Every structure is written in C-alpha cells, then in structure tokens.
Amino acid sequence: MSTWANLGLQDSASPLMEQLIFFHDHALLILVMITVLVGYLMFMLFFNSYVNRFLLHGQLIEMIWTILPAIILFFIAFPSLRLLYLLDEINEPSVTLKSIGHQWYWSYEYSDFNDIEFDSYMIPTNQLSNDGFRLLDVDNRIVLPMNSQIRILVTAADVIHSWTVPALGVKVDGTPGRLNQTNFFINRPGLFYGQCSEICGANHSFMPIVIESVPVNYFIKWISSNM
Numbered sequence: 001m002s003t004w005a006n007l008g009l010q011d012s013a014s015p016l017m018e019q020l021i022f023f024h025d026h027a028l029l030i031l032v033m034i035t036v037l038v039g040y041l042m043f044m045l046f047f048n049s050y051v052n053r054f055l056l057h058g059q060l061i062e063m064i065w066t067i068l069p070a071i072i073l074f075f076i077a078f079p080s081l082r083l084l085y086l087l088d089e090i091n092e093p094s095v096t097l098k099s100i101g102h103q104w105y106w107s108y109e110y111s112d113f114n115d116i117e118f119d120s121y122m123i124p125t126n127q128l129s130n131d132g133f134r135l136l137d138v139d140n141r142i143v144l145p146m147n148s149q150i151r152i153l154v155t156a157a158d159v160i161h162s163w164t165v166p167a168l169g170v171k172v173d174g175t176p177g178r179l180n181q182t183n184f185f186i187n188r189p190g191l192f193y194g195q196c197s198e199i200c201g202a203n204h205s206f207m208p209i210v211i212e213s214v215p216v217n218y219f220i221k222w223i224s225s226n227m
C-alpha cells in the first residue's frame with residue numbers, strides 16, 4: 001500500500017505492475033532527456049549573438065528536427081503498445097472473482113465455488129481498530145490465492161465505478177450493463193489496498209478494496225469454510 005510521503009508508484013506485487021513500472025521509468029528517462037535539451041537550448045538564447053539574423057531557410061535542419069522527434073516518439077509508442085496488449089492477455093485463470101460496484105461499496109462473487117458472495121464496506125473511522133488503516137480497511141476482505149492466475153470480472157449496479165488496485169496494476173471500470181474482464185497474478189502474500197477511481201457520487205472516496213493474498217492451501221481452506 002501507499003504510505004506517508006510516497007510520491008512514486010507503489011511496489012509491484014504482480015508481473016504486470018512490474019512491467020508498468022519499467023515502462024514508466026523508460027518514458028520518464030526520455031522525458032528528462034528532452035527537457036534537459038530544450039532547457040539548455042532556451043537558456044543559451046540569452047547569450048545569442050545574432051550571427052544568423054539574415055538566415056531565411058534551412059532545409060536540412062528542418063528535416064532533422066522534424067524526423068528526429070518522430071523517431072524518439074516511436075521509442076515510447078512501441079513499448080506502450082506492447083504493454084497495452086500484455087495487460088489484455090488472459091492466461092487460463094484458475095479462479096474467477098466477480099466484483100460489482102454499488103453506491104458506495106463493492107460486492108463480490110466467487111462464482112466458481114457454489115456462489116460465495118458478500119458485500120465489502122469501508123470500516124468507519126469511529127469503529128476502526130488501532131492497527132486499521134483509516135478510509136482503507138473493509139469489513140469483508142477478498143481472499144485470493146498467490147501464485148495463481150486470477151480473472152476478475154467487473155461490473156456495476158448503479159453508476160460507473162472503477163476497481164483499482166495499484167500494487168497489482170489493475171484498473172477496470174465497472175459499468176452498468178457491461179461486464180469487463182482482466183486478469184492478474186499476485187506474486188507474494190500480504191494485504192493489497194485499492195480504491196474506486198471513477199467519480200461515482202458523494203461517497204466515492206469511501207469504497208476501498210482490500211485483497212488478502214494467501215498461499216493456495218489457505219485459500220482452499222477459506223473457500224471450504226465458506227461453502
């Protein structure tokens with residue numbers, strides 16, 4: 001989860017988020033190089049001695065400073081497209097979780113296992129335990145197995161919501177009348193926090209997501225105790 005003064009991305013807990021962070025760093029590096037170059041050129045304008053004040057055209061330099069930026073943009077566009085298609089890949093999921101957005105809570109269905117379903121509400125600050133995270137903890141957590149491909153189906157019952165868990169690199173809109181799909185792979189145990197990220201009404205900020213990532217045998221135990 002994000003903690004105090006964390007201005008960057010959260011640590012990744014899935015291969016897709018790892019790729020997203022790599023792409024972010026790659027794009028940022030190109031951005032910094034462009035900013036430094038343009039900054040240097042603009043700064044040097046202060047010391048311009050106007051030696052070329054009669055210059056009216058220069059075909060070659062025009063060609064260079066048109067084509068060069070276009071080539072640089074390809075170095076962002078191709079990795080970006082690669083990642084876009086990688087995020088959409090479905091790799092034979094072993095568990096499917098359906099999450100439905102409501103104003104203002106999430107409800108979940110494990111349709112693989114004899115219809116386990118429950119609502120997940122934020123715990124209000126006045127009921128929070130001392131080790132709880134304010135505005136982030138819920139009464140019923142999602143339990144999912146680590147090291148497994150997980151499919152998530154997202155929809156909504158009233159308005160558009162967005163099921164977003166930064167550490168896993170997942171952000172899918174839940175739209176009434178539609179069923180969106182994505183998948184992820186959690187590569188360590190722990191708690192992963194998320195929030196709705198589609199402005200969905202007065203209590204938009206208060207419908208967090210908590211995933212409890214556990215080893216597969218713990219997950220089977222949890223499933224069988226709930227069936």
Ligand code: CUA
Nearest residue numbers: 161196200204
């Ligand atoms: Cu649901 Cu914002």
